[in-house]
Amino acid sequence: MSGMHTDPNAAADAATDATADSDTADTADTVDSDTADTDATDAIADATTDVGAADTKAALHGEDLALGYPATDEPVVETERVDVPAGEVTALVGPNGSGKSTLLKALAKQLKPDAGQVLLDGEDIVSYGPKEFAREVGLLSQENEAPGSTTVEELVYHGRYPHRGFFDAVTETDDEAVDRAIDLAGIDHLRDASVSDLSGGQKQLAWIAMTLAQDTDVLLLDEPTTYLDLHHQLRVMEVVRELNEDAGVTVAVVLHDIAQAARFADNLIAMQDGAVYDWGPPAKVVTEGLLADVFDVVASVDTDAPDGPVVHPHHPVR
Template sequence: MDDDHGDRANQNGHDAASELVGEDLEIGYPTTSEPVVECDTVVVPRGEVTALVGPNGSGKSTLLKAMANQLAPEGGHVLLDGEQVQSFDSKQLARRLGLLSQENESPGSLTVEDLVYHGRYPHRGFFESVTEKDNDAVDRAIDLAGVDHLRDQELRNLSGGQKQLAWIAMVLAQDTDVLLLDEPTTFLDLHHQLRVMDVVQTLNRERNITIGVVLHDIAQAARFADNLIAMRDGEMYDWGPPTDVVTEELLADVFRVDATVDHGPSGPHISPNVAIDDGE
């Protein structure tokens, strides 16, 4: 395995985008007797934004955790540029793949800058001090996430949206080839939702980072993502560009919503009409 692959990609401005692939996956938890997610093939294509969508309990976050090596599959494997993610040690993988989960806990007395510096841990030895490269990466991450004015603020004094942007800055400081985000816009107001998604698009377009993101809002996913993975009952219902995936049939089958879908220059536009009764 080439340990320096991630460093070379970073030095080259993420020219060589990475690809994440899951094959023959069966994913469960210690508390479940059967897999909660089964998937023959799932691809987060190199250099693109892929959104995982589906109702609550459809398996989106479970699949993302397995792709990030946070949850070992009971069957199958996940490949990062052809290498099984389990073959990387934790620091090697953290230099290549960043994950922002839903469960983020940190001392409230920590400042935004302190939090973002934690994102540099994969690049330093245990006793190594912060380098100029670390400082530059933190400054870039803080600037990109738009939290420079909050740099010295303690996390406990921030709003929910501001905290989320601070956490995003931390994972950006890892300077990885692949970034996975688990519902980064949930519980945020519309302003901060759009701010987060703007950051995602900027990362992808300007730095060629491969991004997988779980989103609750399919309309938002259709607007910002290159590809959608639609999940239902632990299985993939459909995969492809939003113009192909977002149909009235999908909204009825997967989201149990009767809706009208119009296709415009910005992609599919969804007009919900009525919730479909579960008995139908």
């Protein structure tokens, strides 16, 4: 798109957030997940779960992780193993404060582990520089704010920052990536609108389009449906599913709605009190026991529904 100008500093904030500088990775090995058939009751007792799936390659793999913040004396998340299988959609679920977003920040290279490591295609992510990592992994965090009176199209062009030098002009490849992202998000009619004038759901789709324009093989989304009406919740999750099925993009998404996660995700990582309670396909993970233990809800689960387990909540655990 000739004459298109973007603010590189704003682009850096939007596309790479808080990644740490490091040397370029030289090699990329493949990590195979081990089979783990962990009983949920044992997982509570151990406060961690060995997770994995046979013959499944993990795009992102964490091992022996202890995650905390400067203000915390003890880790807020500890897990021996966590996998985000390549080419699939994985949803991180659990109540508030269970550690979902903290774990996603570690996978996104925004939070350095106190112990353990996160591997991207077999290589420790600390070896990736900010732009290099942003070319591999896209992140949409919870809180985003477009600078000034940015239009939707300008915002989406910010997603191309990892692929360009500081003073490089917009290329045909950039134009094509932006057009694809806007089309996939279904917001072509909003291309020239100011982001500040959009509804909450429209803004979220615009930010998702910006992240899609990074053209990464892995996409991380932190609560993308929170505060959206039902229509836009479903639209966002349809975009995620379409991106995965049509382009093979690996997705990890934090969701509050266990029913929504069971419908749209291939795998669930259920978290409780900073530990992985259980992980696997929804049909395995979504049980009446999990709903009672993790979400404090008495519910029944319909396992015969065509789109995955359907949760019928009855009342809180008393």
